[in-house]
Amino acid sequence: MTADPYLSMRHVSLGYDLPRSPWQRRVRKPIIRDVSVDLERGQRVALVGMSGSGKTSLLRCLLAIETPDQGDITCDCRAVRAGSVAGLRWYRRAVQYVPQDPVSSLDPRMTVAQLVTEPLLRLHVDCDHTRRAEEALEKVGLDHRFLTRRPGQLSGGQAQRVAIARAVATRPAYLLTDEPVSGLDLPIREQVVGVLRALSEAQGTGILMVTHDLTVVADLCQRTLVMDEGAIVEDRPTQDLLTTPHHARTRALIAAVPPLSALA
Numbered sequence: 001m002t003a004d005p006y007l008s009m010r011h012v013s014l015g016y017d018l019p020r021s022p023w024q025r026r027v028r029k030p031i032i033r034d035v036s037v038d039l040e041r042g043q044r045v046a047l048v049g050m051s052g053s054g055k056t057s058l059l060r061c062l063l064a065i066e067t068p069d070q071g072d073i074t075c076d077c078r079a080v081r082a083g084s085v086a087g088l089r090w091y092r093r094a095v096q097y098v099p100q101d102p103v104s105s106l107d108p109r110m111t112v113a114q115l116v117t118e119p120l121l122r123l124h125v126d127c128d129h130t131r132r133a134e135e136a137l138e139k140v141g142l143d144h145r146f147l148t149r150r151p152g153q154l155s156g157g158q159a160q161r162v163a164i165a166r167a168v169a170t171r172p173a174y175l176l177t178d179e180p181v182s183g184l185d186l187p188i189r190e191q192v193v194g195v196l197r198a199l200s201e202a203q204g205t206g207i208l209m210v211t212h213d214l215t216v217v218a219d220l221c222q223r224t225l226v227m228d229e230g231a232i233v234e235d236r237p238t239q240d241l242l243t244t245p246h247h248a249r250t251r252a253l254i255a256a257v258p259p260l261s262a263l264a
């Protein structure tokens with residue numbers, strides 16, 4: 001348990017119904033198994049694991065898109081439950097999602113100004129929306145001249161920065177993100193990782209990132225959670241975990257990245 005948890009999962013479990021005929025009984029396949037994790041304010045945390053280990057499902061629970069079968073999720077000591085849009089507005093402002101693929105997530109018909117102010121309108125944030133959009137763009141290193149552009153007039157890296165600006169417009173305490181740089185070329189990836197680091201350092205924004213990319217993990221995240229078959233099997237400071245992995249699954253993940261396996 002950490003000293004000051006902001007986001008907290010307690011004994012969270014989730015399963016899916018296996019396909020069945022009407023006369024067969026319902027069978028749940030467990031995906032998340034009794035996960036308890038505390039995330040401190042401002043922490044940069046990676047969630048790694050083999051494909052199918054349950055990372056995205058865990059993120060969906062934390063995003064209140066999915067309701068766990070068991071367990072509790074709290075944010076700043078308030079219960080988080082998937083359900084009414086109005087009842088979750090406070091949470092949607094505090095914990096924002098950065099999508100993997102900005103090109104498909106950004107409506108091509110909207111201007112950057114409309115895209116960045118849309119969450120403010122949807123979540124009833126009471127402020128000067130234009131000023132806040134400019135502030136959000138500044139935080140990701142884009143100036144006000146981008147406000148009138150549309151997604152088709154942005155490079156991949158700029159589009160991902162606009163997606164991040166959309167997420168930070170509500171001044172969230174945490175960003176949750178699934179492979180935010182996986183579709184980007186190396187120099188652009190470094191640029192976007194730099195934006196996320198700057199946000200975390202300058203604004204104190206916490207980041208929970210699902211990723212397969214252990215070099216991004218080593219570069220950005222202070223702490224790493226390793227998932228295996230729906231459970232967290234290792235949870236340690238990133239540097240320690242990469243140099244002295246404890247769990248066989250962590251060792252296998254590191255072994256798949258030759259420059260990192262030289263560290264361990």
Ligand SMILES: Nc1ncnc2c1ncn2[C@@H]1O[C@H](COP(=O)(O)OP(=O)(O)OP(=O)(O)O)[C@@H](O)[C@H]1O
Pocket residue numbers: 016017031049050051052053054055056057058
């Ligand atoms: N709606 C669903 N119905 C049935 N099974 C599902 C559903 N969603 C996910 N699963 C299964 O749950 C398991 C975990 O999926 P999840 O997407 O959370 O894994 P992951 O670790 O994020 O994988 P990846 O790294 O490939 O994205 C997988 O076996 C997946 O097939």
